[in-house]
Amino acid sequence: xSFSDSFFASKFGITRRxxxxxxxxxxxxxxxxxxxxxxYIATSSISIDESIVKSATQGVSLGxxxxxxxxxRTGYAYSDDLSPEKIRHAAQVxxxxxxxxxxxxxxxxxxxxxxxxxxxxxxxxxTEFRERVELAQRADIAARAYxxxxxxxxxxxxxxxxxxxxxxxxxxxxxxxxxxxxMSVFVLAHQDGGAPQQGHSGGGGRYELEYFQKEKTPEYFAxxxxxxxxxxxxxxxxxxxxxxxxxxxxxxxxxxxxxxxHGLEADFNRKGVSAFSxxxxxQVASPLCTVVDDGTIGGRRGSLNVDDEGNExxxxxxxxNGILRGYLQDKLSSRITKSAPTGSGRRESYExxxxxxxxxxxxxxxxxDPEDIIRSVPRGLYCANFGGGSVDITSGxxxxxxxxxxxxxxxxxxxPVRNATLIGNGPEAMxxxxxxxxxxxxxxxxGMCGKEGQSVPVGVGIPTVRIDRMTVGGTA
Amino acid sequence: xxxxxxxxxxxxxxxxxxxxxxxxxxxxxISEGDEFSVNVRMGELETLKDAGSRGAGLRVLIGKRxxxxxxxxxxxxxxxxxxxxxxxxxxxxxEDPFAGLPDPEELGSIGIDLKLFSNETADLxxxxxxxxxxxxxxxxxxxxxxxxxxxxxxxxxNVGSRIFANSRGFLGSYRSSSCSITVMPVATQGDSMERDYxxxxxxxxxxxxxAASVGRKAAEGAIxxxxxxxxxxxxxxxxFEPRTARTLxxxxxxxxxxxxxxxxxxxxxxxxxxxIADERITIIDDGTIPGLFGSSPFDDEGVPTRxxxxxxxxxxxxxxxxxxxxxxxxxxxxxxxxxxxxGNAGIGHGNFFLEAGxxxxxxxxxxxxxxxxxxxxxxxxxxxxxxxxxxxxxGIWIRDGELAFPVAEVTIASTLxxxxxxxxxxxxxxxxxxxxxAPTIMIGEMTVGGR
Numbered sequence: 001x002s003f004s005d006s007f008f009a010s011k012f013g014i015t016r017r018x019x020x021x022x023x024x025x026x027x028x029x030x031x032x033x034x035x036x037x038x039x040y041i042a043t044s045s046i047s048i049d050e051s052i053v054k055s056a057t058q059g060v061s062l063g064x065x066x067x068x069x070x071x072x073r074t075g076y077a078y079s080d081d082l083s084p085e086k087i088r089h090a091a092q093v094x095x096x097x098x099x100x101x102x103x104x105x106x107x108x109x110x111x112x113x114x115x116x117x118x119x120x121x122x123x124x125x126x127t128e129f130r131e132r133v134e135l136a137q138r139a140d141i142a143a144r145a146y147x148x149x150x151x152x153x154x155x156x157x158x159x160x161x162x163x164x165x166x167x168x169x170x171x172x173x174x175x176x177x178x179x180x181x182x183m184s185v186f187v188l189a190h191q192d193g194g195a196p197q198q199g200h201s202g203g204g205g206r207y208e209l210e211y212f213q214k215e216k217t218p219e220y221f222a223x224x225x226x227x228x229x230x231x232x233x234x235x236x237x238x239x240x241x242x243x244x245x246x247x248x249x250x251x252x253x254x255x256x257x258x259x260x261x262h263g264l265e266a267d268f269n270r271k272g273v274s275a276f277s278x279x280x281x282x283q284v285a286s287p288l289c290t291v292v293d294d295g296t297i298g299g300r301r302g303s304l305n306v307d308d309e310g311n312e313x314x315x316x317x318x319x320x321n322g323i324l325r326g327y328l329q330d331k332l333s334s335r336i337t338k339s340a341p342t343g344s345g346r347r348e349s350y351e352x353x354x355x356x357x358x359x360x361x362x363x364x365x366x367x368x369d370p371e372d373i374i375r376s377v378p379r380g381l382y383c384a385n386f387g388g389g390s391v392d393i394t395s396g397x398x399x400x401x402x403x404x405x406x407x408x409x410x411x412x413x414x415x416p417v418r419n420a421t422l423i424g425n426g427p428e429a430m431x432x433x434x435x436x437x438x439x440x441x442x443x444x445x446x447g448m449c450g451k452e453g454q455s456v457p458v459g460v461g462i463p464t465v466r467i468d469r470m471t472v473g474g475t476a
Numbered sequence: 477x478x479x480x481x482x483x484x485x486x487x488x489x490x491x492x493x494x495x496x497x498x499x500x501x502x503x504x505x506i507s508e509g510d511e512f513s514v515n516v517r518m519g520e521l522e523t524l525k526d527a528g529s530r531g532a533g534l535r536v537l538i539g540k541r542x543x544x545x546x547x548x549x550x551x552x553x554x555x556x557x558x559x560x561x562x563x564x565x566x567x568x569x570x571e572d573p574f575a576g577l578p579d580p581e582e583l584g585s586i587g588i589d590l591k592l593f594s595n596e597t598a599d600l601x602x603x604x605x606x607x608x609x610x611x612x613x614x615x616x617x618x619x620x621x622x623x624x625x626x627x628x629x630x631x632x633x634n635v636g637s638r639i640f641a642n643s644r645g646f647l648g649s650y651r652s653s654s655c656s657i658t659v660m661p662v663a664t665q666g667d668s669m670e671r672d673y674x675x676x677x678x679x680x681x682x683x684x685x686x687a688a689s690v691g692r693k694a695a696e697g698a699i700x701x702x703x704x705x706x707x708x709x710x711x712x713x714x715x716f717e718p719r720t721a722r723t724l725x726x727x728x729x730x731x732x733x734x735x736x737x738x739x740x741x742x743x744x745x746x747x748x749x750x751x752i753a754d755e756r757i758t759i760i761d762d763g764t765i766p767g768l769f770g771s772s773p774f775d776d777e778g779v780p781t782r783x784x785x786x787x788x789x790x791x792x793x794x795x796x797x798x799x800x801x802x803x804x805x806x807x808x809x810x811x812x813x814x815x816x817x818x819g820n821a822g823i824g825h826g827n828f829f830l831e832a833g834x835x836x837x838x839x840x841x842x843x844x845x846x847x848x849x850x851x852x853x854x855x856x857x858x859x860x861x862x863x864x865x866x867x868x869x870x871g872i873w874i875r876d877g878e879l880a881f882p883v884a885e886v887t888i889a890s891t892l893x894x895x896x897x898x899x900x901x902x903x904x905x906x907x908x909x910x911x912x913x914a915p916t917i918m919i920g921e922m923t924v925g926g927r
Binding site: 051052054062073080129130240351387391420421423474475 | 575
């Protein structure tokens with residue numbers, strides 16, 4: 001597809017000439033660089049509670065953001081009206097960051113290479129609403145059927161179809177169509193009317209609706225959520241203090257996102273405020289650890305054909321055999337530090353300034369058998385599932401909350417334990433990784449990452465790993 | 477292009493169109509806002525953002541079925557599509573016997589001026605805004621030679637209005653403004669690097685704390701974290717300073733939300749009228765206090781806000797309810813409906829706070845022989861269903877009644893049930909810095925997880 005057939009050209013009559021004019025306006029007071037980000041997003045959501053479809057919502061939001069960079073300064077403005085006068089006004093406001101003569105030379109806009117990591121013909125957002133409601137209802141039925149102790153089920157299904165167009169003063173012209181869908185199931189169970197326990201599960205990605213019919217069905221997510229709630233009914237108090245911790249494969253990869261991922265975002269490092277600042281080439285993890293951030297995996301929630309600054313996403317090695325290799329760059333940071341772009345400039349919407357962000361962050365598989373790893377632990381904690389996490393990138397201290405974990409006693413998983421927070425220090429914690437399994441698994445596709453008030457979808461993954469020392473926040 | 481003055485009439489028109497298209501009831505929310513933010517880092521202007529946007533949302537009922545939609549396109553076409561979409565979706569939802577709008581006699585707006593808006597916030601010159609951000613950061617950088625870096629000083633403001641109309645004759649609108657100064661300095665000493673922040677938030681810049689004072693407090697916070705160590709795992713008294721104590725209140729607010737209660741997804745479900753906390757605990761939700769950030773003349777269903785004692789001397793007196801959760805629980809709405817521009821209303825809060833006690837924070841600290849003073853909490857380890865509490869913590873160790881040395885990379889754990897009953901002290905230092913507020917709180921004993 002060429003620009004003239006693209007969404008914004010055909011639906012809103014936006015021409016190359018318009019884009020060039022707006023970019024000139026943005027650089028009318030000088031500045032080194034300007035870009036335009038057009039966004040049109042249609043969303044739908046369904047929520048089922050007490051087996052009733054209590055809400056069905058859909059809507060659209062559209063707008064354009066204009067950014068001007070002058071040295072290390074950024075000016076930003078946006079408009080939710082795509083008329084030329086409104087865009088011009090936004091460009092004039094963003095231009096105020098610079099103060100000098102207009103920048104006259106213009107690089108002609110050139111369309112970027114086309115690839116499609118999510119070749120979705122009909123996005124879930126474009127399918128019959130009724131089909132999506134029926135999928136969500138199947139999850140409700142399956143969760144209730146799993147066990148008589150299940151007494152409360154909430155299912156939510158949400159999808160979106162985002163069209164973006166990026167035009168920059170250094171000649172980038174890129175557009176993309178980004179489908180996304182997610183199903184979540186939340187279950188409460190109790191034993192003989194006693195205290196309830198919760199379980200949740202969910203997943204999705206940049207797929208057609210068929211994904212939920214053939215690959216990961218509503219029943220799959222429902223059973224998983226119900227299973228977790230039932231397991232928790234027998235949970236005992238979690239241990240407190242330093243333990244040997246084994247992380248199961250998949251979602252526990254949120255460890256990497258918190259312990260190293262955020263700390264390697266180039267904005268923090270350029271400013272010298274990250275615990276990882278100035279440590280490229282140093283040992284920051286055990287030699288068993290190789291961590292990558294890869295925005296190019298087909299269909300994944302964190303994947304993008306182009307980032308929100310018009311650069312192609314790529315596979316970036318962050319840590320190789322324990323050695324820190326690189327940071328995640330956005331345009332501003334790569335300009336200032338004269339580093340190659342990594343395709344990591346992302347933003348929540350047209351109302352937001354892009355920042356370096358993660359895509360799909362995971363550790364490569366090792367050689368150990370997962371069973372052997374568990375057998376190697378005399379006494380410790382096995383974490384199968386987590387809730388969220390967060391990090392203080394300056395001190396490097398991070399936490400993540402275990403939602404399903406078990407005591408390891410004499411190399412065997414014994415009792416499930418109650419929810420507990422695990423805490424560690426980024427550049428230190430991963431030095432204690434002593435075993436890495438061969439069972440790399442990516443998460444199911446539910447991750448949402450927040451940074452400075454902006455949320456973007458991401459993915460994580462990890463094989464089974466043993467960490468010899470980590471503090472567990474239990475009470476026992 | 478519609479002007480702001482046209483928006484109430486637009487809301488009324490959306491309701492008319494929805495009713496004409498077959499809705500038996502309808503609610504329309506329109507919001508409009510301008511945001512401004514500036515960040516100054518190491519004395520240099522770093523980012524400047526200035527823009528505005530608006531959006532409309534519609535919820536319709538056809539009998540007992542609900543449909544909802546929203547749009548940022550307020551043209552006649554955009555509005556027609558939004559109405560069509562909500563009506564179509566109502567055909568796909570299930571009948572819910574409890575669905576509905578508040579009863580007409582419950583609708584209304586409180587009659588006093590809540591002082592939510594100041595012209596001065598919108599009128600403030602850009603140079604003045606930049607200057608406040610700059611002064612805040614400069615004061616932090618000058619505070620101590622160990623303040624070596626910064627994520628900057630910033631000034632942010634928002635000015636907006638909210639319009640709400642429903643098919644039972646309610647039409648209300650209000651404007652609000654807010655602005656804030658935030659400073660985030662970084663301190664270093666040897667291998668230790670720590671950041672902290674401080675902020676001031678007000679309806680107008682005249683109500684803000686002096687920028688330099690904000691900067692100095694932020695710097696002081698970062699300095700006192702330098703050289704933090706991990707302590708042994710132990711059970712000790714834990715003191716939450718107001719900044720962290722308010723997060724306990726947020727968890728309790730979630731636990732008394734009508735949505736969690738009717739689903740039995742809260743450890744406080746079914747406990748109305750029971751003693752659930754130490755008798756020194758009184759928690760109030762009040763959406764009617766002028767100027768505060770949790771105040772508004774009506775909630776997001778057009779019900780007047782009010783003062784609701786939630787826990788009174790340790791006894792659970794009320795949940796926070798909207799009309800739906802009230803019907804589910806055979807109670808009356810407490811005017812706590814909350815939502816964005818679309819969907820079903822959830823539960824929010826007004827100004828949700830713990831009433832102050834009598835002792836100063838210094839007196840409380842002096843009374844602790846060996847304990848932990850918590851200045852920051854990280855992570856999301858609070859389970860409202862079970863009450864399990866386990867979070868990452870940063871703070872200062874207390875030895876013989878004195879703040880002795882900084883502590884980091886530890887956890888604190890207990891259950892909300894035990895914490896409510898195990899309150900040791902409540903401070904006299906209640907300040908309404910945000911819509912959820914608490915004075916200093918001491919919990920008699922919690923598990924600190926460390927080495």
